[in-house]
Amino acid sequence: MSTHKTGTLPSAKQSAFQKFKNEYFWRYLIITCGLFIILLTLGIGFFLVVKGSGTFTEFHHSVWEFLFSSDWSPMDSTTESGGGVGAAIYIFGSISTCTLALLFVAPFSITSAILMTEIAPNSGTKIFQPAIEIFVGIPSVVYGWIGLTVLVPFIKHLFHPKMGGYSVLAASIVLAVMIFPTITTVAADAIRSVSSDYRKAAYGMGSTRWQVIYKVIIPAATPGILTGVILGLARAFGEALAVAMVIGKTRAFPANILSPTNNLTAAIASDMGNSATGGEQNMALWTMALLLFIISIFFIFLIHIISGKEKKKHA
Amino acid sequence: MTDIHAKEQTNIKFTVESLNLFYGDFQALNDINLTIEKNEITALIGPSGCGKSTFLKTLNRMNDLEPNVTINGNIYLDSVDVNKDMDAIELRKRVSMVFQQPNPFPKSVYDNVAYGPRINGIRKKTQLDEIVERSLKQAAIWDEVKDRLHKSALGLSGGQQQRLCIARTLALEPEVILMDEPTSALDPISTMKIEDLASELKKNYTIVIVTHNMQQASRISDKTAFFLLGNLVEFDTTITLFSQPSDKRTEEYITGRFG
Amino acid sequence: MSTRIQYMKELEKLNHDVLEMSTEITEAIEVMSLALESCDTKLSMQLIEGDDVIDHMERSIEKYCIDLVVKEAPIASDWRRIASIMRIVSDLERIADHCSDIAGYVLKLSKGKPVIPPFQFGEMIQIMKSMVTDTITSFITLDIPMALDVVERDEFVDQLFTAAMDEICDKVKESPLDIDQYASYILINKYIERMADHAVNVAKWIPYIASGEYKI
Numbered sequence: 001m002s003t004h005k006t007g008t009l010p011s012a013k014q015s016a017f018q019k020f021k022n023e024y025f026w027r028y029l030i031i032t033c034g035l036f037i038i039l040l041t042l043g044i045g046f047f048l049v050v051k052g053s054g055t056f057t058e059f060h061h062s063v064w065e066f067l068f069s070s071d072w073s074p075m076d077s078t079t080e081s082g083g084g085v086g087a088a089i090y091i092f093g094s095i096s097t098c099t100l101a102l103l104f105v106a107p108f109s110i111t112s113a114i115l116m117t118e119i120a121p122n123s124g125t126k127i128f129q130p131a132i133e134i135f136v137g138i139p140s141v142v143y144g145w146i147g148l149t150v151l152v153p154f155i156k157h158l159f160h161p162k163m164g165g166y167s168v169l170a171a172s173i174v175l176a177v178m179i180f181p182t183i184t185t186v187a188a189d190a191i192r193s194v195s196s197d198y199r200k201a202a203y204g205m206g207s208t209r210w211q212v213i214y215k216v217i218i219p220a221a222t223p224g225i226l227t228g229v230i231l232g233l234a235r236a237f238g239e240a241l242a243v244a245m246v247i248g249k250t251r252a253f254p255a256n257i258l259s260p261t262n263n264l265t266a267a268i269a270s271d272m273g274n275s276a277t278g279g280e281q282n283m284a285l286w287t288m289a290l291l292l293f294i295i296s297i298f299f300i301f302l303i304h305i306i307s308g309k310e311k312k313k314h315a
Numbered sequence: 316m317t318d319i320h321a322k323e324q325t326n327i328k329f330t331v332e333s334l335n336l337f338y339g340d341f342q343a344l345n346d347i348n349l350t351i352e353k354n355e356i357t358a359l360i361g362p363s364g365c366g367k368s369t370f371l372k373t374l375n376r377m378n379d380l381e382p383n384v385t386i387n388g389n390i391y392l393d394s395v396d397v398n399k400d401m402d403a404i405e406l407r408k409r410v411s412m413v414f415q416q417p418n419p420f421p422k423s424v425y426d427n428v429a430y431g432p433r434i435n436g437i438r439k440k441t442q443l444d445e446i447v448e449r450s451l452k453q454a455a456i457w458d459e460v461k462d463r464l465h466k467s468a469l470g471l472s473g474g475q476q477q478r479l480c481i482a483r484t485l486a487l488e489p490e491v492i493l494m495d496e497p498t499s500a501l502d503p504i505s506t507m508k509i510e511d512l513a514s515e516l517k518k519n520y521t522i523v524i525v526t527h528n529m530q531q532a533s534r535i536s537d538k539t540a541f542f543l544l545g546n547l548v549e550f551d552t553t554i555t556l557f558s559q560p561s562d563k564r565t566e567e568y569i570t571g572r573f574g
Numbered sequence: 575m576s577t578r579i580q581y582m583k584e585l586e587k588l589n590h591d592v593l594e595m596s597t598e599i600t601e602a603i604e605v606m607s608l609a610l611e612s613c614d615t616k617l618s619m620q621l622i623e624g625d626d627v628i629d630h631m632e633r634s635i636e637k638y639c640i641d642l643v644v645k646e647a648p649i650a651s652d653w654r655r656i657a658s659i660m661r662i663v664s665d666l667e668r669i670a671d672h673c674s675d676i677a678g679y680v681l682k683l684s685k686g687k688p689v690i691p692p693f694q695f696g697e698m699i700q701i702m703k704s705m706v707t708d709t710i711t712s713f714i715t716l717d718i719p720m721a722l723d724v725v726e727r728d729e730f731v732d733q734l735f736t737a738a739m740d741e742i743c744d745k746v747k748e749s750p751l752d753i754d755q756y757a758s759y760i761l762i763n764k765y766i767e768r769m770a771d772h773a774v775n776v777a778k779w780i781p782y783i784a785s786g787e788y789k790i
Contacts, residue, residue, distance in 0.1 A: 195418070197414065197416055197418035198418060198420055198421075200377075200412075200414060200418065201414065201418045201419075201420065201480065201483075202420075202430075203377065203380060203407065204375065204377060204407060204411060204412035204414070204484075205407060205408070205411055205412075205430065205431050205434075205483070205484060205487060206404045206405065206406070206407035206408035206411070206431075206434070206487065207404070207434055208404055208434075211434050215430070215433075215434065216420055219420075219421075219422070220420070220421050529649070530647060533649070557649050557650060558649065558650060558653065558654065558786055559650065559651075559654070559785065559786025560650055565650075566650050566651060569649055569650055570578075570648070570649060570650050570651070570652050571577055571578040571581065572577065572578065573577060
């Protein structure tokens with residue numbers, strides 16, 4: 001160590017430490033947080049894979065059986081095995097309710113988005129937008145409760161279905177209402193972000209307002225609208241509580257939309273707590289959870305492809 | 316300042332009389348009177364905010380799209396009042412516009428040019444093919460795009476995109492082409508190509524061009540109008556306005572004493 | 575708000591250089607007038623040597639104008655002034671050339687037998703001198719009537735030129751042996767008349783600079 005007697009040396013040392021504190025401390029802190037999140041996500045995924053593959057590895061069921069068999073009768077004990085783990089009913093339940101929900105809601109969402117952004121932009125921002133944002137804030141259980149107390153009896157009253165009002169229809173309608181704000185806001189944002197340059201060009205050539213909307217703006221906003229639709233679909237797929245309250249929780253394929261059935265999320269929500277840990281039923285439910293996880297990743301992947309295509313187009 | 320010709324004269328395309336325009340309470344155009352002649356290029360020059368773009372937009376009623384705009388006075392296209400006696404949509408098919416930022420739709424080159432004819436009800440492929448080819452040739456860009464007609468228009472360079480936008484308006488077979496600073500965003504070579512194009516197009520169309528570039532105005536236009544703070548200060552043949560302007564304000568602006 | 579400050583300084587410099595050259599020209603005419611009157615060889619040599627300076631000034635102003643056009647793309651009154659100056663300095667330079675030419679002939683005359691010059695010379699030189707001075711003044715003040723008056727006065731110079739020619743011819747017929755001297759006077763006569771013409775050329779640009787009036 002040098003023994004300079006100038007006054008600079010101690011403060012030079014001090015400022016090096018200060019420098020470290022200021023520059024590197026925050027940098028490493030942020031990196032650590034980021035890494036933590038990534039690790040957490042990977043961890044969850046890994047955990048699900050391990051837990052979910054138990055059905056195939058430990059209990060020696062095939063993936064084919066899980067996906068396509070409708071015989072759901074797993075053993076709910078830690079010792080026995082050999083039951084059926086066919087989740088086809090639940091898978092079908094999820095797919096059918098979500099698809100129907102999408103079919104109901106997509107036209108409403110897109111037209112609402114157009115209404116909000118193009119037709120009445122002033123009242124759109126002042127009335128419509130806040131109204132939709134309120135929708136988003138309503139908890140699922142409230143939707144479920146309203147579905148249960150209002151929709152189900154209404155269906156029963158209207159159609160006199162054999163099994164009461166609990167049905168695919170009820171679940172689809174509830175889901176449709178729940179994902180409506182998601183799709184509408186994303187679609188509205190996509191429409192709003194269509195460059196006004198395109199509008200100017202279209203009007204400048206003598207287009208009517210409708211021509212501008214359906215020939216220029218909607219095609220340009222399509223990637224964004226599709227993203228909204230997929231986000232809505234992802235949300236619908238993952239919705240458990242509200243669906244569980246109106247779908248009827250019947251382990252059978254629905255004969256028509258007025259029949260009750262069950263779906264993946266409702267099954268996990270209701271049976272997971274009751275099943276014996278490590279048992280076949282428990283393992284099978286984990287596999288359902290893994291399936292849901294894979295489907296979500298698939299949706300996100302789809303969204304990335306669509307936005308990637310859009311970016312390429314504009315590059 | 317030229318006199319206002321009688322509306323019956325056949326070489327006049329637009330007659331503007333006592334035009335006033337307000338954005339809310341703000342007066343953007345103040346008692347404008349001028350005539351635009353057929354098959355000529357008329358340039359509109361002036362400092363930022365002087366009203367030249369606003370004036371250009373009154374010729375095809377693009378101001379209608381903005382809120383709170385009030386217009387007094389008359390604008391006649393071939394003796395018909397464009398505000399009172401004409402439908403805005405029909406007007407814009409006869410008087411089309413090219414903008415400062417090239418704005419081709421995010422569609423293929425073909426679909427961009429075919430947009431106009433399609434919204435006019437033309438569906439037959441052979442007809443559309445013919446219109447697309449003719450328009451792209453007129454816009455001097457056919458050779459550059461004929462092998463990539465169905466690829467995205469956004470892959471073209473800025474100068475090409477602007478010529479595509481011109482082709483797009485030509486597909487409607489308008490009578491007047493309005494250009495709002497069409498070369499401001501382009502490099503010098505693309506600018507020259509578009510200037511050459513404009514000079515060629517004036518044989519068949521009437522062109523009104525807003526420009527910040529005085530050399531451009533003097534190069535290509537037949538008549539020039541100088542706007543200042545919403546007023547039309549001077550309107551004369553280009554060579555006269557640029558060599559011996561009658562108004563001191565014009566002289567000061569064009570020689571760069573203020574800007 | 576004033577912009578293009580550099581450009582305006584350049585225009586001012588151009589005006590200043592033209593005035594400087596004009597001063598040199600009027601001085602040269604003064605010297606030439608004295609040299610011719612007293613057949614002074616010293617003054618004549620001074621004129622001949624000084625012509626290079628004026629040539630250099632003309633070339634330098636010409637180049638300055640060309641560079642200014644390339645750089646600044648002048649239009650309207652700026653352009654009219656610059657375009658006119660390019661022509662004006664050419665005519666001014668010719669006036670100075672002719673002073674030097676006359677000085678050359680004064681030297682020739684000084685070597686021979688003294689002969690009486692035509693009496694019109696005095697008046698011709700007076701008018702021509704005033705034409706040059708007035709045309710330069712009208713350039714500075716953009717006085718169109720003054721410039722037009724210069725153009726009119728050329729007629730007097732032309733008349734005096736013809737009269738002087740006649741007188742020289744008569745004198746030659748009287749004393750043919752003095753033909754060498756009179757030949758010099760013929761040429762001096764012509765140069766004075768040409769100097770007046772050049773002054774007129776300059777004057778014709780003044781209305782163009784002032785108001786864009788260009789008469790073909």
